[in-house]
Amino acid sequence: MLEPTPLSGVQIITPRVFSDNRGSFCETYNQDTLASFGIDTAFVQDNQSWSRDAGTIRGLHFQAPPAAQAKLVRVLVGEIWDVAVDIRAGSPTYGQWTGVTLSAANSRQLLIPAGFLHGFVTRVPDCLVAYKCSNVYAPGCEGAVRFDDPDLAIDWGIPAAGAVLSDKDAAAGSFAELQTPFTYEASA
Incomplete structure (x- = not known):
């Protein structure tokens, strides 16, 4: 299932989950299924990250062209x-953000196109996050914005001092x- 967000191009993807007495199964990535959604x-x-503590923030990151991700x-x-966070100059939603809860339990995924900052906060200890990237990591192209920037006013659900x-x-x-x-x- 594909669910749009208020930011053009950012999509929530919820795969079909099949459950029985053994547990569950789902396809986490299928190129043909995504192509059917355009x-x-x-x-x-x-990539995979493990965060030990609840309240760990990773972000807000982006990779610039020619290695945009x-x-x-x-x-x-x-x-x-x-x-x-939309950082596409001229976008009607420039500087606006959207957030979604992703968990092992809900199986949801977030598709974030190039042209957006990305970050997350862990809500529980010992979080393991996996993400696919459309370009390889290029240290010379990376950029970041403070997670607690007052112009963005992102509600992370935790006190900034505790991050x-x-x-x-x-x-x-x-x-x-940001340029x-x-x-x-x-x-x-």
Whole structure:
């Protein structure tokens, strides 16, 4: 099932889950199924992160062209609040964010196209998150914005002072300083 969000291109994908007395099964990725929804993103890299503590924030990150990345995010263990922020210059939703709960229990996934910041907060300890990327990691193309930027006013569901951050995320710049490398292209 495909569910749109308020941000054009950001989609919630909920696969069909088959359950019986043994447990459950679902396809977490099927190129043909996504193509039937009009999603033709080719994924070339799989990433996985483990976060020990609840309240761990990873983000807000992006990768600039020529190594821009779309991501397909899902949770293997635990629960997160997953956030995308539109940073496409000229977009009617520039600077707006959307969030969705992803968990091992609900099997939901979030598709985040290139042109968006991405980040998440863990809601429980020991979260294992997996995501597909449409381009390989390119350190020279990475960028970040502070998770608690007042211009974005993202509701992470935790006090900012209690967030567990990497040194790199703690040093991220402000949204106002962002020189976005992305331009909005209206659909025909």
